[in-house]
Amino acid sequence: MPFEWTMAWRFLREGRGQTLFILLGIAVGIAVQVFIGTLIAGLQEDLIQATVGTSPHIVLKGEANSNEMALPNDAEAYLARNAGNFGEQSALIGNWTRLVEALEEEEGITAVSPLAQGNAFAQKGSERQPILIQGVDLKRADGIYQIQDRLVQGLSRLGADDVLVGNALAQKYQLKVGDPLMVELPGGARQSFTISGIFDFGNQNINEAWIFMNIDRAMRLLGYSGRVVQIEVQVEDVFSADVLAEALSRSYAGLTVTDWKEDNADLLVALQSQSSSTYTIQVFVLLAVTLGIASVLAVSVVQKSKQIGILKAMGITSRSASRIFLLQGGLLGFAGSLVGVVFGYVLTQLFLWGTSLKTGEPIFPLVFKILPTLGIVAIATLASIAASFWPARRSAKLNPIDVIRG
Amino acid sequence: MDPCLLQACEVTKVYGTVVKTKVIKGIDLSIFAGEFISLIGYSGSGKTTFLNILGALDQPTDGKLYFESEEVTAMDDRALAYFRNRNLGFVFQFHHLLPEFTVLENVMIPSWILEGKVHDKRKARAKELLELVGLQDHINKKATQISGGQQQRVAIARSLINDPKLILADEPTGNLDSESTEQVYGLLRDINKTIRTAFLVVTHNDHIAAKSDRIIVLKDGMILRDERVTGKDDEAVWQSVAPRYCKHCQKASILK
Numbered sequence: 001m002p003f004e005w006t007m008a009w010r011f012l013r014e015g016r017g018q019t020l021f022i023l024l025g026i027a028v029g030i031a032v033q034v035f036i037g038t039l040i041a042g043l044q045e046d047l048i049q050a051t052v053g054t055s056p057h058i059v060l061k062g063e064a065n066s067n068e069m070a071l072p073n074d075a076e077a078y079l080a081r082n083a084g085n086f087g088e089q090s091a092l093i094g095n096w097t098r099l100v101e102a103l104e105e106e107e108g109i110t111a112v113s114p115l116a117q118g119n120a121f122a123q124k125g126s127e128r129q130p131i132l133i134q135g136v137d138l139k140r141a142d143g144i145y146q147i148q149d150r151l152v153q154g155l156s157r158l159g160a161d162d163v164l165v166g167n168a169l170a171q172k173y174q175l176k177v178g179d180p181l182m183v184e185l186p187g188g189a190r191q192s193f194t195i196s197g198i199f200d201f202g203n204q205n206i207n208e209a210w211i212f213m214n215i216d217r218a219m220r221l222l223g224y225s226g227r228v229v230q231i232e233v234q235v236e237d238v239f240s241a242d243v244l245a246e247a248l249s250r251s252y253a254g255l256t257v258t259d260w261k262e263d264n265a266d267l268l269v270a271l272q273s274q275s276s277s278t279y280t281i282q283v284f285v286l287l288a289v290t291l292g293i294a295s296v297l298a299v300s301v302v303q304k305s306k307q308i309g310i311l312k313a314m315g316i317t318s319r320s321a322s323r324i325f326l327l328q329g330g331l332l333g334f335a336g337s338l339v340g341v342v343f344g345y346v347l348t349q350l351f352l353w354g355t356s357l358k359t360g361e362p363i364f365p366l367v368f369k370i371l372p373t374l375g376i377v378a379i380a381t382l383a384s385i386a387a388s389f390w391p392a393r394r395s396a397k398l399n400p401i402d403v404i405r406g
Numbered sequence: 407m408d409p410c411l412l413q414a415c416e417v418t419k420v421y422g423t424v425v426k427t428k429v430i431k432g433i434d435l436s437i438f439a440g441e442f443i444s445l446i447g448y449s450g451s452g453k454t455t456f457l458n459i460l461g462a463l464d465q466p467t468d469g470k471l472y473f474e475s476e477e478v479t480a481m482d483d484r485a486l487a488y489f490r491n492r493n494l495g496f497v498f499q500f501h502h503l504l505p506e507f508t509v510l511e512n513v514m515i516p517s518w519i520l521e522g523k524v525h526d527k528r529k530a531r532a533k534e535l536l537e538l539v540g541l542q543d544h545i546n547k548k549a550t551q552i553s554g555g556q557q558q559r560v561a562i563a564r565s566l567i568n569d570p571k572l573i574l575a576d577e578p579t580g581n582l583d584s585e586s587t588e589q590v591y592g593l594l595r596d597i598n599k600t601i602r603t604a605f606l607v608v609t610h611n612d613h614i615a616a617k618s619d620r621i622i623v624l625k626d627g628m629i630l631r632d633e634r635v636t637g638k639d640d641e642a643v644w645q646s647v648a649p650r651y652c653k654h655c656q657k658a659s660i661l662k
Contacts, residue, residue: 002522002523003518003519003522003523006518010504010506010507011506013506014505014506306502307502307504307505307506309502310496310498310502310504311504311515311519312463312487313461313463313490313496314490314491314496314515314516314519314564315487315488315489315490315491315492315516315519315520316487316491316519317483317484317487318483318487319483319484320487320519400463401458401463401464404463404496404498404500404502
């Protein structure tokens with residue numbers, strides 16, 4: 001081992017209690033950083049997942065109030081016009097097959113799903129309940145809604161007469177797979193479908209109101225004449241959805257593009273301020289750790305002044321004398337933060353265990369991320385080296401003749 | 407004559423910026439290879455300051471210092487550190503061993519600084535030196551686990567590890583009892599005779615001084631006397647030195 005390393009190591013080792021206490025101090029600080037970082041990241045991820053995990057990040061609709069509303073003059077079209085369906089607010093999108101294909105080519109987009117959506121009623125005996133028809137291409141819709149994974153009964157299949165219903169609706173009307181479901185349009189027209197599967201989206205409203213239907217069937221039923229209400233998109237990086245949406249609205253003129261961030265501005269502000277306060281805590285913890293190291297090493301320089309003096313007399317340079325203390329700072333920071341990471345990890349596991357005592361499942365999952373943790377170790381080590389600059393300078397400036405006479 | 411090792415030219419040292427105290431007042435001195443020199447004088451005569459300047463631990467205010475015709479006073483921090491490590495050995499009143507290291511490690515530190523790591527050859531040499539100072543049985547003890555006299559002997563072994571040409575010692579026995587003092591001086595003299603290392607020893611002990619090759623007496627920052635005493639009768643030399651500079655004999659000399 002090079003001379004300065006050995007010297008630094010011996011000084012630390014012989015410091016015993018002093019070294020141990022500062023190591024523990026660093027470890028506790030880093031543990032807090034790791035724990036809070038993991039906690040907040042987990043919480044935010046959980047919130048984001050709940051908000052946009054299984055919903056579109058970007059929605060493309062026809063131009064609002066456009067004059068392209070010329071629906072064909074037939075019975076279904078009449079119904080649609082008077083049914084309070086979406087066609088009234090914004091134009092339907094025709095020629096969407098090519099649009100979907102084009103969108104799938106765009107970079108950063110992970111799923112594209114056209115949607116023929118419309119209001120209707122589910123009828124059972126004399127009871128009626130409003131429902132939302134979601135006419136989808138099941139394979140594409142799975143990319144956004146993960147219907148397959150959320151099916152609790154039956155098959156994920158949408159033939160011409162099939163529908164998938166939520167478990168709340170199924171419970172309310174005591175429906176099971178294979179049962180017929182009468183769907184009544186606002187205009188009064190009725191059609192019967194067969195329930196092929198029952199899903200649970202973990203959301204009462206959705207479970208009660210949504211029914212998934214084959215997209216072609218839905219377009220015909222709602223009188224959209226081969227057009228869809230909107231095209232839904234999921235993206236790789238949810239936080240840059242707005243940038244992508246902006247780009248899409250430029251390249252696809254005539255479409256209104258909205259992204260989830262517009263609709264969730266409050267949530268985003270909350271997340272932002274949460275992140276800010278996390279960083280603030282971490283910075284101050286780091287500052288406290290750094291000051292602790294600086295003060296311990298400053299004391300150590302005084303304690304070891306005789307040793308440094310004699311070493312200088314024996315031929316170490318001032319730079320070498322300062323490096324001995326920079327190395328001590330670095331070693332303390334590195335070792336302390338590694339121990340701190342272990343403590344922090346234990347804390348996260350304790351949190352998971354503690355919060356799952358009652359329900360059997362933790363409040364929200366914590367993902368212990370290696371990269372940010374390594375970042376914390378690196379920053380702590382660098383800060384510790386920085387903290388030892390002042391003691392190192394004193395060590396460099398120490399004049400051997402001031403100490404060797406006793 | 408042996409070649410000149412260290413040469414001081416018109417060296418002065420002034421302390422203080424407002425009230426200036428001239429501690430060394432223009433000293434010229436040459437130290438030759440293999441010499442055993444005693445530097446004596448009252449407290450405050452500038453002995454230690456002069457020794458620190460000669461050892462390149464302190465910079466003279468004026469004047470130049472040469473080591474084997476290389477100008478030491480012109481060296482930067484790095485060169486000075488290397489110079490001290492390579493050519494000089496130090497023994498101080500307080501041994502200044504590093505308590506974090508064992509006896510053997512302490513002896514090896516100067517070679518370690520020089521070479522960056524521990525060579526087996528150096529380790530063997532360190533063991534040899536510890537044998538020379540009679541501490542072969544204590545090499546793995548911590549520096550704090552041995553007696554004061556033993557610690558000083560370790561410091562002597564340490565000063566020799568890089569085979570320096572000159573060893574500067576500042577009251578190496580000032581802290582030891584008389585028996586240890588005799589032992590340490592005997593050792594220094596033996597080393598001087600066998601390895602031909604030059605010694606400059608600051609001492610208060612005039613009996614020791616009397617046994618040197620050369621005695622330099624410092625008074626008020628100037629050389630009062632510089633005398634080669636080799637071959638002279640010990641008793642006569644002691645008589646010429648002691649009455650004036652021995653603390654204990656001071657009163658007697660005034661009475662005379």
